[in-house]
Amino acid sequence: MSQQGKPTVVVIGNGMVGYKFCEKLIAKTAAFQLVVFGEEPRRAYDRVHLSEFFNGKSAEDLSMSTEEWYAENNIVLHLGDSVTDINRKDKVVYSLHDVAQPYDYLVFATGSSAFVPDVPGVEKEGVFVYRTIEDLELMQAYAKIARKGAVMGGGLLGLEAAKALIDLGLEETHVVEFAPRLMPRQVDSVGSNMLQAKLEELGLQMHLQKSTTNILGDGKIDGLQFADDTLLQVDMLVISAGIRPRDELAKKAGLEVGPRGGIVVNDRMQTSDDHIFAIGECALHEGMIYGLVAPGYEMADTVATLLCQGEKLFTGYDMSTKLKLIGVDVASFGDPFVSEPDARTIAFEDKNKGIYKRINLSTDGKYLLGGVLVGDAAAYNILLQTVNNKLTLPPNPEDLILGSRGGEGDTGAGVMSLPDEALICSCESVTKGDICSAVTEDGVSSLEGMKKCTKAATCCGGCAPLVKDLISETLKANGAYVKNNVCEHFDFSRQELFDLLKLNNIRTYDEALDTFGKGDGCESCKPTIASILASLWNDVIAKQSTIQDSNDRYLANIQKGGTYSVVPRIPGGEITPEKLIVIGQVAQKYGLYTKITGGQRIDLFGAHVSDLPDIWEELIDAGFESGHAYGKALRTVKSCVGSTWCRFGLQDSVSFAIEVEDRYKGIRAPHKLKGGVSGCIRECAEAQSKDFGIIATEKGYNLYVCGNGGSKPQHAQLLATDIDKDTCIKYLDRFLMFYINTADALTRTATWLNKLDGGMAYLKNVIINDSLGICEQLEQEMQSLIKNYHCEWKEVVQNPELRKGFAHFVNAPREKDPQVKLAPMRGQVKAMEW
């Protein structure tokens, strides 16, 4: 008993499972005093995402809890201290640092260590295991002097470790595997081969069926010798050949352990001593060690439930798994290997794209038994649910891996056929019923809300797509989610609103809300309608400043720390020395950081909101105009120097770029627009990565549309060939206006085209053949927008009432925000970290 008279539970080990046990017990009861011993120097951290440590995540980012959490829940945490002895008779544990801690219940959560095979030379410098943050720190330090690295072990952990070596920047990364293929425990041989091909494409070198007999080198590793007498030169080795349960303390205390390691437990997770439990990777249940986190959490829950007098048994756990190995999706579920005559298999192999999918059906074809996915594991969650819940298969089960071909896709509909008890988030034991009732009863409508409400998708995150589908399908079933509405205030899509506002000649947001909406608006519908109004009428947006997104309200881009950046228009990237000098002088005067942008202009960062009108006054005096870098509007038309200077140039690309940029400047669209003009096929202006791109040919120009860079780059597609300048502009007018009239809010041209029924062929028909008979109207609408062009900043600078809106303090307009802090960097300034 502890001092407060509560029974004491001592937990040995502060890994993921040990931590989860504490969390689960605390959630159920405050009746116990918890004492935790952890031999590592830090609090429990997320070992599943360990490789992200090399992608810049810190140890603290990976941490599963805070110091305060332990204090708040009155948990005594001994870090950097391991238990060395147990007196089971008197129920006391003794630690390395001489703590004597009595217990009522003892929980082993000692986890596992890396299994290091008995190969001569494993003690050499440059040989590592991949298990803890300390291991990673050692690898990180050594990688600086290493060029070639190898991983021993081609299983799940080994490939994770190989990813780590790639992230560390080694020139060569080798994987050495004893078996004839990769991931032999999870994936069948066809899947292994596909995975191997994909990984080799990504630069990994595979050495299969290799048994390492010697680690070579004088003091430090310089090579591996294999049983077939071949050699591999490496100067760094990571051993990842499996795990070994940490059962040495249990053994010393006289508890029963398995012949090949592991503390023997029953279905209650009790060891051979009723008051001592073992959970996670150190526990041996029915001859099985579970090396995944989800079953460990289930064991933790079992013990926590039993301690609260509840009844729960652990009866084995599904070892299905899905992971992304160096960018390649791999999943294995149910029984991945069962085959004829005990099952019927359906397999799909696409060597071109590196995709392999296999499902195993029961012999009557009614049920799914398991399968393997490589290269595309999008269907994993629903397939796993189909196995676990013994769902009856549809008449064409091949649709499960091929997708339904022809007709409307019914993706997502499948989730609703799951029974309520289907386990969706296995880490946090959240069922479909829990998620649906959170939507129906508690009004949860987003993934974030669901995480808060049920904890689903908060651990490994693998179930997040399924959770999202369930939320939207449940909303749909409840009739709440009808279509692609702008937000809760308007039951219309952007395109519907666009037409309504146009037909009813609506010019202000308030009119729109009163006529077609309800409530008081929000941060979704306000900027959407602001953009539609701008696309329709091209009025001065500053006159309705409070419905604009922040950047449009202040006509500048808000940056870290609350300052703004300023981008004057530099059409086609052409600028005179005089204008360059003015930009330099303005930057000097207002203390701004200057940088050349990707669109051939100059960005000035770090402006106080209250300085913006003064800065622009000076820029406008020098002949500059707003660059609309803050708006969903035309940004730049990038150009190469073209025939005026370049010896390859076929046309004057700079002049054309300037003409096009000046034509469409200030036009607002559902998303930003970028253009490019190249003087020849060498394409130095990168026009094919833009929303519209023009490339000079000997006969005229080729026009490309609907490309973009960003997170999902997509090349623009050819709309017309060898057209003259006027035709090019005519098609561009039509194309841009058609996009503005029909795209959803915040949809770039590339995504818009991808969603357009009929795709590029249809677009060509509309723009070139006028198949809808709207081209004349589109051209007129564009003319009217061009006619109404005005420089927004000029309007503000000349209008004292609008200028007033840029004060930081309305009751002290001359004072700047004292919270703005800038730090020096390479002779300029930068924003302070947040």
Added chain:
Amino acid sequence: MEVAVLTSVEWVLVCKTYDVPQNGGACVKHHDEQIAIYNFSRRGEWYATQNLCPHKQQMVLSRGMIGSTGDTCEPKVACPFHKKTFSLLSGECLSGDDYQIKTYPVQVVGDEVFIGFEK
């Protein structure tokens, strides 16, 4: 006998009604404090909160868009940085995080706007 505890409030004149844009916000300074004040003219209501968004510690809430949410039309403001939204009534974060911002009472007399500070 029950004694009601009345916290005394000091009303401070901070700006004129026309200083704050309709259906939008502005920032006022009171000693070292920055306060965001919102003119919810559509509803004929005024609100005030701290100007600091607790998510990334930025002094910007006054530059956010205001609006309403849910059947009760709870008034809210969205931070311009990452669109975290906060109730203008309770200061509670409405986008699922555990943040809480301070709110202040507002009184309008004629064209003068007063904020109430606890003494």
